[in-house]
Amino acid sequence: MSYIAKPSAHHPALPRNALGLTRRDYEGSMSTLCAGCGHDSITAAIIEACFEMDLPAHRIAKVSGIGCSSKAPTYFLSRSHGFNSVHGRMPSVTTGANMANRDLVYIGVSGDGDTASIGLGQFCHVVRRRLNMTYLVMNNGCYGLTKGQFSATNDKNSPSKKGEANPFDAIDLCQMAIQLGAGFVARSFSGDKKQLLPLIQAAISYKGFAFLDVISPCVTFNNHPSSTKSYEYVRMHNMASENKLDYVEPMEEITADYAEGTATNVTLHDGAQLRLYKVDGGHDPRDSDAAIDTIRKNAAKGTVVTGLLYVNEDQVDLHDVLDTDARPLNAVPMSELCPGSKALEGINARLR
Amino acid sequence: MSGINDFVIKFATVNGSGSASANTMVAKTLFRMGIPVSPKNIFPSNIQGLPTWYEVRVSEAGYLARREGIDLMVAMNPQTYAEDLAEVVTGGWLLYDSSMPRIWPRDDITLLPIPIAQICAKQWKDARQRQLFKNMVYVGALVELLSMDIEVLKGVVGDQLKGKEKLMTANMQAVDLGRDYAREHFQSPLPIRARHAERAKGKIMVTGNEAGGLSAVYAGATVCAWYPITPSTSLAEGFEKHARRMRISKDGKKLYGIVQAEDELAAIGVAIGGAWNGARSFTATSGPGISLMSEFLGLAYFAEIPIVLFNIQRGGPSTGMPTRTGQPDIISCAYASHGDTKHVLLFPSNPTECFSMGAEAFDLAERLQTPVMVMSDLDIGMNDWITDPFEWDDAKAHDRGKVLSAEQLEAFKTVKGQPWGRYQDVDGDAIPYRTLPGTHPTMGAFFTRGTSHDENARYTEDGTIHQRVIDRIRRKFDTAATYVPKPEIDIRDKNVKVGLIYFGANRPAVLEGLDELERAGVRLNAMRLKAFPFNEDVKAFCAAHDQIFVVEQNRDAQMRQLLMTEANVPGTKLIATLSYDGTPMTAAFVRKAVLARLHPEKAAAAE
Numbered sequence: 001m002s003y004i005a006k007p008s009a010h011h012p013a014l015p016r017n018a019l020g021l022t023r024r025d026y027e028g029s030m031s032t033l034c035a036g037c038g039h040d041s042i043t044a045a046i047i048e049a050c051f052e053m054d055l056p057a058h059r060i061a062k063v064s065g066i067g068c069s070s071k072a073p074t075y076f077l078s079r080s081h082g083f084n085s086v087h088g089r090m091p092s093v094t095t096g097a098n099m100a101n102r103d104l105v106y107i108g109v110s111g112d113g114d115t116a117s118i119g120l121g122q123f124c125h126v127v128r129r130r131l132n133m134t135y136l137v138m139n140n141g142c143y144g145l146t147k148g149q150f151s152a153t154n155d156k157n158s159p160s161k162k163g164e165a166n167p168f169d170a171i172d173l174c175q176m177a178i179q180l181g182a183g184f185v186a187r188s189f190s191g192d193k194k195q196l197l198p199l200i201q202a203a204i205s206y207k208g209f210a211f212l213d214v215i216s217p218c219v220t221f222n223n224h225p226s227s228t229k230s231y232e233y234v235r236m237h238n239m240a241s242e243n244k245l246d247y248v249e250p251m252e253e254i255t256a257d258y259a260e261g262t263a264t265n266v267t268l269h270d271g272a273q274l275r276l277y278k279v280d281g282g283h284d285p286r287d288s289d290a291a292i293d294t295i296r297k298n299a300a301k302g303t304v305v306t307g308l309l310y311v312n313e314d315q316v317d318l319h320d321v322l323d324t325d326a327r328p329l330n331a332v333p334m335s336e337l338c339p340g341s342k343a344l345e346g347i348n349a350r351l352r
Numbered sequence: 353m354s355g356i357n358d359f360v361i362k363f364a365t366v367n368g369s370g371s372a373s374a375n376t377m378v379a380k381t382l383f384r385m386g387i388p389v390s391p392k393n394i395f396p397s398n399i400q401g402l403p404t405w406y407e408v409r410v411s412e413a414g415y416l417a418r419r420e421g422i423d424l425m426v427a428m429n430p431q432t433y434a435e436d437l438a439e440v441v442t443g444g445w446l447l448y449d450s451s452m453p454r455i456w457p458r459d460d461i462t463l464l465p466i467p468i469a470q471i472c473a474k475q476w477k478d479a480r481q482r483q484l485f486k487n488m489v490y491v492g493a494l495v496e497l498l499s500m501d502i503e504v505l506k507g508v509v510g511d512q513l514k515g516k517e518k519l520m521t522a523n524m525q526a527v528d529l530g531r532d533y534a535r536e537h538f539q540s541p542l543p544i545r546a547r548h549a550e551r552a553k554g555k556i557m558v559t560g561n562e563a564g565g566l567s568a569v570y571a572g573a574t575v576c577a578w579y580p581i582t583p584s585t586s587l588a589e590g591f592e593k594h595a596r597r598m599r600i601s602k603d604g605k606k607l608y609g610i611v612q613a614e615d616e617l618a619a620i621g622v623a624i625g626g627a628w629n630g631a632r633s634f635t636a637t638s639g640p641g642i643s644l645m646s647e648f649l650g651l652a653y654f655a656e657i658p659i660v661l662f663n664i665q666r667g668g669p670s671t672g673m674p675t676r677t678g679q680p681d682i683i684s685c686a687y688a689s690h691g692d693t694k695h696v697l698l699f700p701s702n703p704t705e706c707f708s709m710g711a712e713a714f715d716l717a718e719r720l721q722t723p724v725m726v727m728s729d730l731d732i733g734m735n736d737w738i739t740d741p742f743e744w745d746d747a748k749a750h751d752r753g754k755v756l757s758a759e760q761l762e763a764f765k766t767v768k769g770q771p772w773g774r775y776q777d778v779d780g781d782a783i784p785y786r787t788l789p790g791t792h793p794t795m796g797a798f799f800t801r802g803t804s805h806d807e808n809a810r811y812t813e814d815g816t817i818h819q820r821v822i823d824r825i826r827r828k829f830d831t832a833a834t835y836v837p838k839p840e841i842d843i844r845d846k847n848v849k850v851g852l853i854y855f856g857a858n859r860p861a862v863l864e865g866l867d868e869l870e871r872a873g874v875r876l877n878a879m880r881l882k883a884f885p886f887n888e889d890v891k892a893f894c895a896a897h898d899q900i901f902v903v904e905q906n907r908d909a910q911m912r913q914l915l916m917t918e919a920n921v922p923g924t925k926l927i928a929t930l931s932y933d934g935t936p937m938t939a940a941f942v943r944k945a946v947l948a949r950l951h952p953e954k955a956a957a958a959e
Contacts, residue, residue: 081799097625099574100631322610323605337569344743
């Protein structure tokens with residue numbers, strides 16, 4: 001049984017926000033992810049973001065698909081309704097939820113498998129629909145819950161747990177999102193709280209589709225044959241059977257703190273290096289061509305660009321497109337929705 | 353057998369030639385003359401070029417099932433001349449375009465040659481007009497041959513061409529040309545002809561899909577998501593058509609949202625998201641869509657989310673016959689999705705019931721917190737039916753089920769004697785109380801999930817809890833049996849131990865078949881199923897009869913299987929009576945099937 005409640009007691013002097021709430025009020029149940037998982041860092045950033053923005057937690061809806069990332073919404077905002085739907089289908093569920101009530105804040109949490117493979121179609125179409133939501137991908141390049149298979153965001157030639165190189169090109173979700181017309185596109189790193197926090201806040205504030213691709217190392221399966229912390233190594237160093245992994249070494253959260261306009265190397269749990277480049281004031285995020293160009297040029301050098309990559313200041317959402325009422329549709333009284341018997345007489349007459 | 357106000361006319365034309373609207377005008381004119389008609393559009397999965405047919409049965413007695421044996425064939429498609437000719441009954445008529453000479457190898461029918469192409473070529477210069485008005489020329493000839501009321505036809509054409517007066521004049525000109533030609537060349541009217549009647553007065557002519565779409569407007573649905581698939585597409589379009597008119601706020605904004613999704617998975621996902629958030633939400637699809645939606649149906653079942661799904665069934669398996677009718681999704685819908693699942697199904701038998709049951713489906717879904725499927729089919733959904741007008745009781749409130757407001761949440765423990773938990777069975781009816789996102793700052797939030805959960809919606813891998821929760825959901829099905837519409841039982845003879853069970857679009861064929869059997873001295877009691885799960889009335893009817901014909905349109909006797917499994921009816925007394933060629937059932941099929949089983953000698957004599 002993996003539901004673990006957190007004690008609600010806290011220090012009386014904890015800082016409070018404008019709503020009189022503490023950070024603890026924005027937490028969820030205990031995380032059941034591996035210790036040191038990047039996802040937990042993102043969870044912490046979401047809690048911090050909502051706390052700082054004075055958001056009433058019950059006015060937020062958390063929606064996810066299936067996978068390690070999609071479990072994460074249980075670990076934040078326990079006062080919010082959440083919906084852990086089916087694999088790759090978070091976008092459609094969020095679309096319906098948003099259509100029903102435009103007044104809530106929608107945070108969709110997905111993973112790289114959930115978005116870039118099984119859910120790629122739904123991802124593309126929710127971008128096209130301009131749904132007013134924050135779509136956050138916790139991107140670790142692999143399938144965690146099924147034990148380490150490559151995902152479609154994994155870099156080409158990156159070695160698998162059996163030492164075979166990934167023969168396929170990676171899907172770059174940020175490029176796709178820009179190309180499909182997302183209004184807000186950013187990339188960050190789970191360990192860079194200084195960058196991640198304002199990006200989450202900006203994404204939540206944005207009216208329209210806000211996409212956040214957060215690179216989040218998998219402590220367990222982000223393996224490399226030369227690494228002492230690879231899947232093979234861990235398996236060799238515990239007494240488990242061939243196909244079973246029952247020991248996961250606790251690891252430290254990986255962090256990165258670096259200035260705009262600079263690059264930094266991050267050493268992942270498996271010893272691999274991730275090179276991040278933070279865009280600076282010289283990058284005009286309103287220029288989608290420039291954004292794609294920056295991503296591609298850096299990718300060619302093996303560098304991952306982070307920061308606010310693209311923003312369309314003309315904020316449009318699905319309700320604008322559909323021209324729906326300003327009230328949430330779920331709050332319109334039945335008396336206004338049901339035309340009644342008199343109107344039906346008119347319809348009958350026209351069908352005679 | 354055929355005669356005044358009792359005949360079948362069939363139009364054999366080419367898809368995309370504009371014949372559909374002309375043929376509809378004929379049916380509508382007869383209907384407005386007060387005569388019951390049942391048009392059946394038999395169309396290909398094609399936009400232009402393939403053969404298409406439109407059959408109109410005219411029956412003042414009100415028998416509206418399809419009837420075999422064509423009295424008058426309007427043969428406008430050389431591709432299908434041979435089969436069209438073969439379908440005409442001895443003593444019948446065949447109207448054709450005689451612009452090209454042709455020999456028809458039958459001497460037991462009367463030919464009605466009209467040089468339609470030549471008439472049009474003489475009258476109009478434009479190729480498109482020449483083609484389109486060909487249809488109106490044969491309509492004109494039919495006015496004369498069948499003594500249809502020209503003034504009524506004018507009204508019908510006028511309604512269809514509202515605002516296009518020029519076109520109206522040209523159309524009526526074509527009608528006159530056909531009419532004049534028929535008057536000069538044939539002895540009119542034919543023995544089969546129309547006469548003003550009262551039987552269809554007060555009825556409406558409408559498709560089930562338009563009715564289903566309208567039901568969602570009346571039910572207060574605000575979220576609709578769908579993916580185009582024949583034959584369900586016109587249901588979502590029907591919703592939009594009526595919502596656009598009747599669902600606009602004072603400041604001109606829409607009080608509904610429609611998303612044409614990227615596929616059926618997304619369509620049902622949107623509906624589930626909307627329903628989770630407290631909007632009445634629905635989707636419409638057909639067989640292949642049901643397969644694609646199955647995973648989500650299991651989620652909605654297990655997480656207890658009230659969506660409505662209209663399944664407009666068509667011939668399967670696989671892509672099957674997209675433009676032909678059937679009832680082949682009974683089992684796949686009753687048990688859609690993996691794991692132990694079971695769904696509430698409603699079986700409308702005509703457009704009037706698509707409206708009433710469609711609206712009821714939303715109440716049931718919210719009352720029971722589970723998906724409800726309205727099991728229509730292509731015949732009901734896409735064909736025009738002469739049916740009772742729609743009714744709405746303004747005094748009856750929509751049943752929104754057990755949804756807690758902020759105040760009710762705060763008072764819950766005091767009122768109910770136990771704290772609220774999303775999946776707690778507080779009332780003993782196995783239906784828990786739900787809360788909507790955004791209701792209360794500190795109470796009522798929970799995590800909806802398709803993973804196993806306890807009574808407080810918390811993740812669990814405890815087998816005891818898992819079993820307890822899915823047992824409670826199964827018990828909810830017992831509650832459902834008390835809420836769903838009761839069957840329509842027709843006891844024709846208390847002493848007869850032979851029964852017949854039917855449902856859906858087969859109603860006209862069965863009712864006519866039972867009358868024919870009665871005239872042949874065979875009496876049967878009948879029960880029309882309106883819903884699954886089966887209630888006590890269904891079980892009682894089965895218990896009271898020793899032999900029961902189960903009439904349905906699929907190969908595997910799916911309703912029979914369901915009765916055996918879910919109502920414990922012994923299979924030995926359930927006689928599978930199956931028609932699954934994709935065409936609407938006929939009374940003759942029912943009569944013959946029953947006679948062949950009960951009285952083989954009578955069946956042989958009748959042949």
